[in-house]
Amino acid sequence: MTRPDLQETFQKLVEEHKRILYKVSNAYCKDRDSRDDLAQEILFQLWRSFDRFDGSSRFSTWMYRVALNVAISFYRSESTRTRHVISDEQRLLETADESQSQPEDVRLLYRFIELLDPLNKALILLYLDQNSYQEIAAALGITETNVATKINRLKTRMRREFSGTRQA
Amino acid sequence: MELDALKQTWAEYDRKLDTSIRLNRQLLLAVNINRVRWPLRRFTLGLGLGALIGLIGPAILGQFIYLHRAEPRLALPAAALDIWVIAMVVASIRQMAMALRIDYDKPLTAIQKQIESLRVLRVRIVQWAVLTGQVVWWIPLLIVALKGFWNVDAYKVPGVNFLAVNLAFGLAIIPLSVWVSRRFGDRIGRVPMVGELMRGLAGYSLQSAADRLAAIAEFEKETLES
Numbered sequence: 001m002t003r004p005d006l007q008e009t010f011q012k013l014v015e016e017h018k019r020i021l022y023k024v025s026n027a028y029c030k031d032r033d034s035r036d037d038l039a040q041e042i043l044f045q046l047w048r049s050f051d052r053f054d055g056s057s058r059f060s061t062w063m064y065r066v067a068l069n070v071a072i073s074f075y076r077s078e079s080t081r082t083r084h085v086i087s088d089e090q091r092l093l094e095t096a097d098e099s100q101s102q103p104e105d106v107r108l109l110y111r112f113i114e115l116l117d118p119l120n121k122a123l124i125l126l127y128l129d130q131n132s133y134q135e136i137a138a139a140l141g142i143t144e145t146n147v148a149t150k151i152n153r154l155k156t157r158m159r160r161e162f163s164g165t166r167q168a
Numbered sequence: 169m170e171l172d173a174l175k176q177t178w179a180e181y182d183r184k185l186d187t188s189i190r191l192n193r194q195l196l197l198a199v200n201i202n203r204v205r206w207p208l209r210r211f212t213l214g215l216g217l218g219a220l221i222g223l224i225g226p227a228i229l230g231q232f233i234y235l236h237r238a239e240p241r242l243a244l245p246a247a248a249l250d251i252w253v254i255a256m257v258v259a260s261i262r263q264m265a266m267a268l269r270i271d272y273d274k275p276l277t278a279i280q281k282q283i284e285s286l287r288v289l290r291v292r293i294v295q296w297a298v299l300t301g302q303v304v305w306w307i308p309l310l311i312v313a314l315k316g317f318w319n320v321d322a323y324k325v326p327g328v329n330f331l332a333v334n335l336a337f338g339l340a341i342i343p344l345s346v347w348v349s350r351r352f353g354d355r356i357g358r359v360p361m362v363g364e365l366m367r368g369l370a371g372y373s374l375q376s377a378a379d380r381l382a383a384i385a386e387f388e389k390e391t392l393e394s
Contacts, residue, residue: 011196019185040195049273062273069272069279094190105177108169119387122276127171128178141275146390155171162169 010050013059014043020063022093023129027113027121028071038074039092042067057138061131065139068122075118112158120154127151214264222257226250232316241323242315245308252304259293277388284384287377299345303338307331 014021021042025035046066053062102110109128113121119140126136137144229250236242266286272279311331314320322331 014196015191018189018191019182021191022185022189023182043196045272049271052271052273065274065276066272069274069276072276072280073283092192092195094192095188103177103181105169105174106181109174109178112169117383119276119280119384124171128175129182130175130179139275140387141277142388143390146388149390151171158169158171 006051010047013063014046017060017063018093020060020067020129022095023125024064024067024071025093026110027125028075028118030114036091036093038071041074042070043092045070057135060129061135061139064126064129064131068125068139072118072122108162112161115161116154120150123147123150124154127154214260218257218260218264222254222261225253225257229253229312232312236315242311245311248304248308249312252300256293256297259289259296263289263293277384280384281381284377284381288381291377299342302341302345303335306338307335 021039024042025038029035029038046063049066053059113124116124123136123140126139131139133144133147136147140147229246232246233243233250236246263286266282266289270279270282270286311322314322314325
């Protein structure tokens with residue numbers, strides 16, 4: 001594939017899966033500027049690794065793996081990072097009013113995700129996005145049994161954390 | 169709230185996201201064109217600069233050591249500087265090479281371990297560079313520079329007492345710096361870079377990197393509980 005072809009394919013695939021960029025940055029960063037900073041960092045690393053994407057897995061799985069790796073590293077260095085103020089023209093992801101567009105359940109889910117450590121955050125995002133245990137295990141580098149155990153634990157924890165939320 | 173029930177809501181929300189988010193095309197193109205080149209340039213520049221310092225520094229100091237090989241009181245401080253410079257260059261190159269090898273499309277636990285190991289290495293280099301650097305780059309440098317540039321013997325002017333007191337003070341500063349970082353790091357380390365340095369000197373950065381490595385190992389560990 002020539003370089004312009006590669007660029008075109010990359011842009012097309014990223015456009016198709018832009019939701020992953022949004023969801024990962026939303027799960028790992030609280031404020032809007034950091035989220036956009038992270039989305040740009042993810043995009044940059046995706047492009048850097050793109051020529052090694054061989055199609056042996058789905059693009060979305062591969063994209064998740066890169067995005068989550070960048071997000072965890074970014075999240076850890078966020079306290080010492082120089083924060084950028086991003087103007088609207090510099091934003092990678094332009095969104096409609098999020099508070100309006102997010103259903104209540106999704107907001108609660110994000111609240112739950114916020115409570116988790118970086119690796120469990122990655123696990124739950126992959127699970128919610130319909131990835132199989134095998135795909136999750138490959139992305140995280142753990143066994144399928146371990147994935148199943150951890151998901152069960154997350155389910156129990158969620159029940160505990162949000163028991164009574166619906167009634168309230 | 170049930171996670172499996174929310175999976176459905178999440179999928180519906182996912183479909184809506186397609187229409188509510190828009191990617192900035194210009195930035196998407198810019199990533200392909202510009203940003204990729206800059207880190208590579210920065211890396212090449214860093215590597216080039218490191219190699220230059222790594223060649224020039226030891227060459228100048230090597231010549232000084234050779235000229236004064238019969239006078240250990242002059243050759244030894246130069247050798248200390250020489251070893252410090254070479255060790256720093258080697259450590260920096262190793263660090264850059266490790267950073268370049270990080271491939272974000274590998275499994276999370278493997279990459280995160282690699283990143284934490286790199287962080288441990290970086291913290292150790294900073295600790296070592298600051299703590300030993302403030303000794304090496306004062307009295308040994310003074311002795312070498314006075315002799316090399318002005319042919320002045322530092323053991324006569326400013327004198328052995330001055331050198332001994334300053335060297336002792338420099339050595340005493342090492343535990344003192346660690347203590348100050350631990351005691352007052354929070355107060356004087358609010359500026360991100362200073363904070364990072366203080367945490368590094370105090371050993372906290374090493375501790376948190378070790379904690380994160382332990383957390384990754386714990387995450388990888390298989391348990392029978394379900």
